[in-house]
Amino acid sequence: MNDPVSGIALGVVIVGLALSTFVTRTSFLIAGARLRLSHRVEVALRYAPVCTLAAIIVPDILMHGPNATLDLALLNPRLIGAAATGLWLCWSRNIFGCLATGMAAYSVARLYL
Amino acid sequence: MTAVAAERRAAFRAGQRAIVPSLFGAGAWGLVSGVAMVKGGLAVPWAIMMSLLVYAGSAQLAALPLIVAGAPLWVIVATGLVTNLRFVIYSAALRPYFVEQPARKRAALGFFMTDFTFTLFMRHAQEGKLPGRNRDAWFAGVCTNNWMTWQVSAITGIVAASYVPTDWGLEFTGTLALVALVGPSLVTRPALSGAVVAAVVALLAYHLPFKLGLFCGALAGIVAATLTDSWQQRPPPAPTESA
Numbered sequence: 001m002n003d004p005v006s007g008i009a010l011g012v013v014i015v016g017l018a019l020s021t022f023v024t025r026t027s028f029l030i031a032g033a034r035l036r037l038s039h040r041v042e043v044a045l046r047y048a049p050v051c052t053l054a055a056i057i058v059p060d061i062l063m064h065g066p067n068a069t070l071d072l073a074l075l076n077p078r079l080i081g082a083a084a085t086g087l088w089l090c091w092s093r094n095i096f097g098c099l100a101t102g103m104a105a106y107s108v109a110r111l112y113l
Numbered sequence: 114m115t116a117v118a119a120e121r122r123a124a125f126r127a128g129q130r131a132i133v134p135s136l137f138g139a140g141a142w143g144l145v146s147g148v149a150m151v152k153g154g155l156a157v158p159w160a161i162m163m164s165l166l167v168y169a170g171s172a173q174l175a176a177l178p179l180i181v182a183g184a185p186l187w188v189i190v191a192t193g194l195v196t197n198l199r200f201v202i203y204s205a206a207l208r209p210y211f212v213e214q215p216a217r218k219r220a221a222l223g224f225f226m227t228d229f230t231f232t233l234f235m236r237h238a239q240e241g242k243l244p245g246r247n248r249d250a251w252f253a254g255v256c257t258n259n260w261m262t263w264q265v266s267a268i269t270g271i272v273a274a275s276y277v278p279t280d281w282g283l284e285f286t287g288t289l290a291l292v293a294l295v296g297p298s299l300v301t302r303p304a305l306s307g308a309v310v311a312a313v314v315a316l317l318a319y320h321l322p323f324k325l326g327l328f329c330g331a332l333a334g335i336v337a338a339t340l341t342d343s344w345q346q347r348p349p350p351a352p353t354e355s356a
């Protein structure tokens with residue numbers, strides 16, 4: 001593993017992310033009634049996080065290795081771990097259960113497959 | 114004066130009590146975010162600083178792989194911004210309840226709002242269980258307990274993770290936490306189609322420079338979800354055959 005990331009550049013990133021939290025959370029609370037969300041914009045904002053997270057999660061699960069190649073094998077340990085979390089999620093919203101199931105399946109698959 | 118102060122303190126305490134049932138979830142989420150920050154590759158002091166300043170688990174987890182890959186600043190911040198966009202809707206929904214407060218206080222209450230505290234506030238509002246006066250103090254109590262719980266567990270996770278060997282693969286908990294976060298919202302057709310389109314485009318565009326594949330994916334997904342949503346709103350065409 002490489003050295004941990006640190007330094008001033010990371011500090012700038014952190015401040016930038018803090019601003020993204022501040023701006024979104026306080027937007028309408030500060031801007032007041034003059035701003036109004038059109039229906040279409042509200043719909044787009046509602047689905048933005050799901051889409052962004054899907055665009056992060058799926059490549060993270062399916063693309064890995066030194067050259068980041070697509071791994072669609074059903075025995076891909078990350079796929080098995082994510083599937084286990086998904087299955088657990090179908091009948092319980094308990095986050096500890098989700099993570100424990102997913103990590104257990106991922107670890108077993110990684111070590112023994 | 115003292116009567117007013119006492120009433121505000123009582124409202125603050127009532128808020129602190131109201132959030133207690135969901136603190137377990139906030140604690141779990143904070144712990145996982147903390148562990149993932151360090152296992153993903155951030156140095157401990159910077160991970161703690163990020164937790165304290167950013168205070169948004171999903172945006173932090175989304176930004177993490179980009180930071181580690183050395184993506185440009187604007188890509189990282191824009192990713193955090195898009196992940197946080199749901200808060201724009203939350204802040205619009207909260208506005209009517211705090212409209213009489215000074216701007217400074219509205220900004221503070223807004224910054225400390227999270228998924229948990231917003232959901233709790235709106236549920237109490239719908240059930241008519243908000244206090245008639247001192248709502249700001251009540252919500253401040255809610256947010257204070259949520260913030261303390263999240264920070265204590267996140268910092269615990271950050272410090273503890275640095276003692277765990279890397280080959281345990283603990284950084285994958287971050288990805289799994291995002292799966293658990295997204296999963297329940299995939300039940301509607303627009304969300305599902307948006308997620309599928311976003312994932313496919315992100316995979317196809319994965320090798321674009323600056324991690325721009327993520328953006329292309331997110332944008333394509335948002336367009337797909339919005340289109341699906343507007344098709345659903347339209348009245349269904351007259352059936353040509355009965356099913």
